[in-house]
Amino acid sequence: MKETILTGIRPTGNLHFGHLFGACNNWLKLQEKDYEFYLEIADVQALTDHFHEPEMVRRNVYELTTDILSIGIDPNKVHIFIQSTIPEIAELTVFYSNLVTMARLYRNPTVKTEIAQKKAIFGNDGESVTYGFVGYPVSQAADITSFKGSLIPVGEDQLPLIEQTREIVRKFNSIYGNILVEPKHFISKTARIKGLDGNEKMGKSLGNAIYLKDDEETITKKIMGAVTDPNKIKKDDKANPDICMVYYYHKLIENKNIETVCKECKNGERGCVACKKELINNMLEFLKPIHEKRQYYLEHQDEVKKVLEKGNSVAQKKAKETMAEIKKSMQINY
Numbered sequence: 405m406k407e408t409i410l411t412g413i414r415p416t417g418n419l420h421f422g423h424l425f426g427a428c429n430n431w432l433k434l435q436e437k438d439y440e441f442y443l444e445i446a447d448v449q450a451l452t453d454h455f456h457e458p459e460m461v462r463r464n465v466y467e468l469t470t471d472i473l474s475i476g477i478d479p480n481k482v483h484i485f486i487q488s489t490i491p492e493i494a495e496l497t498v499f500y501s502n503l504v505t506m507a508r509l510y511r512n513p514t515v516k517t518e519i520a521q522k523k524a525i526f527g528n529d530g531e532s533v534t535y536g537f538v539g540y541p542v543s544q545a546a547d548i549t550s551f552k553g554s555l556i557p558v559g560e561d562q563l564p565l566i567e568q569t570r571e572i573v574r575k576f577n578s579i580y581g582n583i584l585v586e587p588k589h590f591i592s593k594t595a596r597i598k599g600l601d602g603n604e605k606m607g608k609s610l611g612n613a614i615y616l617k618d619d620e621e622t623i624t625k626k627i628m629g630a631v632t633d634p635n636k637i638k639k640d641d642k643a644n645p646d647i648c649m650v651y652y653y654h655k656l657i658e659n660k661n662i663e664t665v666c667k668e669c670k671n672g673e674r675g676c677v678a679c680k681k682e683l684i685n686n687m688l689e690f691l692k693p694i695h696e697k698r699q700y701y702l703e704h705q706d707e708v709k710k711v712l713e714k715g716n717s718v719a720q721k722k723a724k725e726t727m728a729e730i731k732k733s734m735q736i737n738y
């Protein structure tokens with residue numbers, strides 16, 4: 405039997421370079437293998453943090469799907485679906501909530517870290533942390549098991565969430581019979597892409613990202629503001645390309661002249677403005693096929709909606725089948 409892959413992304417913004425060279429890179433490889441592949445647009449999970457911004461989440465469901473199709477995810481190989489169209493996930497979350505203690509949820513390192521971050525932002529003792537937020541590992545277990553996900557691509561920081569799912573599956577199976585599949589993880593070997601400001605992480609909240617949807621003007625502005633070697637003031641100053649984000653991006657998008665860039669930078673034979681302009685041109689060339697596809701899907705939003713309808717329908721069928729087995733085993737199949 406085919407392994408089932410379940411992965412997801414929250415619709416809270418567009419795809420950026422961090423995604424493209426990270427999770428998306430894996431999706432593109434995995435779709436070429438013989439897996440049953442579900443890609444969840446996790447709108448309900450997005451609402452755990454953004455419950456007060458429903459318009460933003462809804463808009464981003466379509467924006468993100470447009471981006472996903474633009475990078476080459478093939479809807480004939482991947483079931484792209486919206487989490488909220490699968491009521492079984494919410495139902496399972498309730499069933500699973502009896503199988504996990506509050507203490508265990510608070511001990512989950514991923515939850516712990518995020519709660520600490522919230523406390524740091526809101527400066528209180530955790531009053532801003534909602535029940536839904538603490539419980540999201542439970543809803544993630546429901547996501548995975550609704551589709552009998554057996555192989556879950558994750559980053560190292562998400563391993564505790566998968567372990568939580570395994571615990572819930574084991575507990576469920578020990579009480580109700582061997583119905584659920586205990587998922588295996590596989591660590592996606594992805595580079596963490598640095599931001600234009602030199603930050604180790606690229607992110608929306610950090611304002612240091614290049615988005616796949618960025619147009620020429622936006623890209624020009626962002627790259628012209630990128631962090632370079634601060635000791636290089638004049639064109640003929642010798643500099644260190646290894647601490648320059650312009651050089652970093654030249655390398656990332658595989659500039660064929662990378663050795664020349666490096667040599668000229670070190671020898672003080674290259675000005676930063678010219679170097680940035682070269683990057684802008686290469687970046688636009690690199691993004692051209694994505695931009696073209698994106699433009700097509702922007703003009704054909706009906707196709708984007710059809711992709712989601714098809715994905716929703718496949719996911720609904722699978723989740724219904726799983727739920728029928730679960731309810732039977734729990735003796736609530738009235």
Ligand code: SF4
Binds near residue numbers: 643644648669675676
């Ligand atoms: Fe960076 Fe290019 Fe300036 Fe060197 S010349 S510091 S690589 S922008």
